[in-house]
Amino acid sequence: MDNKTILQIAIHQSAIDLSCQPDDFRSLQNKVVISSENAEARKYLTLPFFCHLVSYGNNIVASVDTSVVDIVDSYINKFEVGHCFETPNLYVLNKALEKHGMQVCFVAEYFLPDLEQLTLLPCDYDLKILKPDELTDLYVTEWENALCEDRKHLDVLAVGAYDQGKLIGLAGCSADCESMWQIGVDVLPDYRKQGIGAALTSALALEIIELGKVPFYCCAWSNLRSVRNAIKSGFSPAWVELTAKSKAFVDQLNQ
Structure with a gap:
């Protein structure tokens, strides 16, 4: 296993999760696809997504419900890739999703091991x-x-x-x-x-x-x-994700 293989495996899994193709993440063009259930997706994900954005740095792939295809497509093509995952631009997406009873909920960064850096570190215990x-x-x-x-x-x-x-x-x-x-x-x-x-x-x-x-x-x-x-x-940043959830779900987390 090497760094290239590790990244390919991660991209392949993201394609499964988002109902798209691995090459979609390597493109310089953003892409919106319709989310669907998949038994091979990561177990903690709730599919189908209503709105889920992923970027490996080149572009954004959005896996969405059919009702927000145009909204999300407009959003990810209006702002720079990195800015789509942070405020103030994020307020634009959140405002549009609220009309559907949804809100931006999770934004996270994911790391993969860098085999040139990963080593067994010392511990006093x-x-x-x-x-x-x-x-x-x-x-x-x-x-x-x-x-x-x-x-x-x-x-x-x-x-x-x-x-x-x-x-x-x-x-x-x-x-x-x-x-x-x-x-x-x-x-x-x-x-x-x-x-x-x-x-x-x-x-x-x-x-x-x-x-x-x-x-x-x-x-x-x-x-x-x-x-x-x-x-x-020995890990390095690899990709970022944004997930929308129902307003009720977000309110429950904020209690």
């Missing part, structure tokens, strides 16, 4: 690889980023950091689709800023690659602590 049957008692608040209680069956592998037998950090991965496993990581507050998160993330990423899967990492670009961890761990 003992690291241990954990299998699914060793994660049963770890679905608690401290590890809510590393593990997902709602999708326990997808948590396939983890690496824990231990201080004299006490679990102080955990990186876990979920088998979100056939080819790609997503990494999440948590470190107890008293143990942060010691490089534990990066050591866990890099160790888990290497284990995932050894199993023939592509590790990926996601966070909001405003979450600087998480962004720094991704970069320190």
